[in-house]
Every structure is written in C-alpha cells, then in structure tokens.
Amino acid sequence: MPPPFARPLVVVPxxxxxxxxxxxxxxxxxxxxxxVRTWARVRAALxxxxxxxxxxxGRVAEAVRAAGGVAELTSPSCRSGTDRAAEVLARRRDxxxxxxxxxxxxxxxxxxxxAVLDALAADGDSxxxxxxxxxxxxxxxxxxxxxxxxxxxRGRALYFSRAPIPHWDGTGARPDFRLHLGVxxxxxxxxxxxxxxxxxxxxxxxxxEQLRALEAGAVVRVADVSAPRYGGIDTEEDLAAARAVLAxxxxxxxx
Numbered sequence: 597m598p599p600p601f602a603r604p605l606v607v608v609p610x611x612x613x614x615x616x617x618x619x620x621x622x623x624x625x626x627x628x629x630x631x632v633r634t635w636a637r638v639r640a641a642l643x644x645x646x647x648x649x650x651x652x653x654g655r656v657a658e659a660v661r662a663a664g665g666v667a668e669l670t671s672p673s674c675r676s677g678t679d680r681a682a683e684v685l686a687r688r689r690d691x692x693x694x695x696x697x698x699x700x701x702x703x704x705x706x707x708x709x710x711a712v713l714d715a716l717a718a719d720g721d722s723x724x725x726x727x728x729x730x731x732x733x734x735x736x737x738x739x740x741x742x743x744x745x746x747x748x749x750r751g752r753a754l755y756f757s758r759a760p761i762p763h764w765d766g767t768g769a770r771p772d773f774r775l776h777l778g779v780x781x782x783x784x785x786x787x788x789x790x791x792x793x794x795x796x797x798x799x800x801x802x803x804x805e806q807l808r809a810l811e812a813g814a815v816v817r818v819a820d821v822s823a824p825r826y827g828g829i830d831t832e833e834d835l836a837a838a839r840a841v842l843a844x845x846x847x848x849x850x851x
Contacts, residue, residue, distance in 0.1 A: 600716070604642070605694045606638055606695045607695070612653040617831055630700060631651075681787060694781065697709065702838065703848065711819040723815050724817070729821050730774065732775065738760055744759070745757075755807075795808060
C-alpha cells in the first residue's frame with residue numbers, strides 16, 4: 597500500500613530531564629540507549645519518511661547520530677513534544693504531514709503509526725489524528741495514568757480525560773472504554789498554529805495537551821487500533837519490564 601502522504605516528517609521528541617525516570621532517553625535497553633531503540637523501531641516501520649529525533653541535550657543527539665540517525669537540538673523552553681515537533685517543522689517547508697512519536701516507545705507498532713497517518717489522510721476535514729485501542733481488561737479505568745477518549749459516530753474525538761469517560765462508579769457493567777495512545781499526526785499548517793496557542797483551561801485541568809486542540813475547535817480523528825503488546829517506558833518498573841522482554845525476545849524492538 598502506498599503511503600498516504602508523499603513527504604511525511606516523523607519527529608521523535610526526547611527530553612533528557614524526565615522526572616519519573618531521570619536520563620530516560622539514554623538509559624540502557626538491551627545494549628542500546630532507549631531513544632536509539634525507539635528511533636530504530638520507527639525507522640524500520642516508516643522507511644519512506646524523514647525521521648528526526650528532537651532533543652534538548654547534545655548527549656542524546658550524539659547517541660542518535662552515532663547509530664546513524666538524524667538528531668536536532670530544540671529549545672530547552674519547549675513545553676512538550678508537540679512544541680519540539682513544531683520547531684523541527686519550522687526548519688522545513690516540504691513536509692505534507694508530521695507524525696509525533698514519543699521517544700520512550702521502543703515497542704510502538706508499525707501498524708499503529710500507519711493507521712494514524714491513514715486516518716489523517718482519510719478525513720479531509722481533520723486537523724490532526726491520534727489512536728485508541730480497547731481498554732485493557734486488567735487495568736482500572738479510574739487510573740489517571742490511563743487516558744480515556746470518547747469519539748463521535750465519525751470517529752472524531754469528543755473529549756480526552758484521565759477520569760473514566762463515559763462515567764463509571766466502579767459498580768455494574770463496565771463501559772467499553774477506549775485507551776488513548778499518544779501518537780499524533782498533524783497537518784503542517786495546524787501544527788504551526790497549535791504550537792503558538794497558549795495552554796487552554798481544560799488542558800491545564802487534565803494535564804493533556806490534546807485538549808488545547810479540541811478547545812481551539814480542531815477536528816481530531818481517532819484511529820482504532822489493536823492494543824499494543826507493550827507500553828511506553830515511564831518508570832524504573834517499566835524499564836525493568838522492557839529489559840525482561842528483550843532478554844526473552846531479542847528481536848522484539850524490530851518492526
């Protein structure tokens with residue numbers, strides 16, 4: 597299947613100063629830095645795309661370049677990965693879509709990345725696209741670390757929340773929650789505008805930057821994808837689990 601966009605730009609934001617896992621991008625995962633594992637995974641998944649790691653630290657950039665990748669330094673004042681993606685985009689004029697893949701996702705599924713780009717291409721009125729999957733049956737929907745999303749009949753986001761949406765008090769039948777996966781595709785003109793907007797009230801309340809887009813009136817298409825086999829890496833426990841996966845399955849980070 598041909599790519600939905602002719603000139604996609606993929607940006608992998610990698611900030612060194614993560615609070616829950618200090619030095620996260622450079623932490624070892626199976627003999628390679630975590631950010632390099634993620635870069636290699638995305639490179640294999642989307643070989644036709646221009647791929648850039650956007651970081652605030654020269655040591656991260658050096659690790660990526662040593663592995664054969666492209667890395668660019670972005671401003672330390674960037675508030676989020678979206679801001680880093682917008683800064684990388686500002687140095688280019690030929691991208692027709694921008695895909696934002698977090699630097700702590702060494703197991704991200706190639707099918708998910710393509711589904712998000714396909715969703716953006718398929719909905720001509722959409723400004724950005726993201727992904728969601730069935731909520732894991734063994735996870736509590738009341739966990740604020742698991743972001744939920746509800747969509748309309750056209751597959752467009754109505755709201756994202758750390759609270760259970762639709763409402764559930766823990767009794768009775770559990771609704772069919774959708775777990776939001778933090779991969780985003782943007783139309784370049786919208787990414788430029790979005791990064792220039794101030795934080796919105798709902799964004800601040802929930803701690804979710806995608807709500808800034810909804811409050812600005814953006815159409816956000818949500819691609820339905822299969823639940824990932826493994827999640828991102830945010831904590832020491834996540835890193836230990838990822839190392840165990842690679843010890844059992846050395847090729848698991850390959851796309």
